[in-house]
Amino acid sequence: MVERAEGLGVPRGSRMFKHALATAASLSKEKIACKLEYLKKTFRWSDAEAGIALSKSPYALRGSKDMLRRRSEFLISELGLEPAYIDRRPGILTYSLEGRLRPRYYGVKFLKENGLLGSNRDYYNAVATSEKVFPEKYIWPHKEAAPFLAADYAAACRGEVPTRFRFT
Known part of the structure; x- marks a missing residue:
């Protein structure tokens, strides 16, 4: 579990590490990889951008694909936010x-x-x-x-x- 949490790009000493552990505990390695690919595709992020987002908000992986898709449509299509804006503020994905x-x-x-x-x-x-x-x-x-x-x-x-x- 610690290995999976570190694999999210969250350093052990950071305050986000406990959230990365909770995410790693709730998702298998395969689910994490699948959700990561879905996040990259949905929010048009590169590997580096996805890494930045997950290091700041590992909980972004815990949302359903439908929830992530609806947030992407709203934030990018309706509001006109750039994928890089969301990448730097991934906590936005955790709000209702x-x-x-x-x-x-x-x-x-x-x-x-x-x-x-x-x-x-x-x-x-x-x-x-x-x-x-x-x-x-x-x-x-x-x-x-x-x-x-x-x-x-x-x-x-x-x-x-x-x-x-x-x-x-």
Whole structure:
């Protein structure tokens, strides 16, 4: 198991090694190789890029192929993120598509397109922000300019796409 974890490119002394061990414990060597190939194909990563991603987030291998495909379609096709962007921030693959990635994208996009948030704000920072802090940083400061934003964001978290999330 330790050998498989090290094979993921995670050094023994790193804080990610325990996550690599958990991943290695849950997947056979063959499954790891299969998932790695699928990640490379789905996210258009080279061997080196896949190695970087796994060293930062070995849990990326634990997602189902369908889950990885849906995240790839959303992140690359819908959001237009570059594979290298995802490679450098592989933790993005561990967040719920419906519960976090999509709602925060809608919220941030709404704020940007309505001039309430600078266009240089990084999507990953919005996604990585905790559930408690996200509304404090992104929703509440705009309650006067966008009074329905909190309700619309909550609806998006439930899987709905509010009509007020209008994009120009």
